[in-house]
Amino acid sequence: MASKVGEFKGHKVLVLFEEGREDDRFSQVTFGLKKAKLILDNIKDIEKFVEEG
Numbered sequence: 623m624a625s626k627v628g629e630f631k632g633h634k635v636l637v638l639f640e641e642g643r644e645d646d647r648f649s650q651v652t653f654g655l656k657k658a659k660l661i662l663d664n665i666k667d668i669e670k671f672v673e674e675g
Contacts, residue, residue: 630654 624639633654640649661668
């Protein structure tokens with residue numbers, strides 16, 4: 623997966639792309655610092671969710 627740092631309304635955001643689909647805006651996830659911290663705080667639940675499919 624590729625990523626880049628961008629900006630939205632004056633705030634830094636992280637954009638994650640599906641492999642090979644960097645130009646497809648429907649194949650990306652964008653979030654800012656607040657949501658990034660929320661993801662990190664709940665990473666175990668996210669990993670479990672992915673494992674369970």
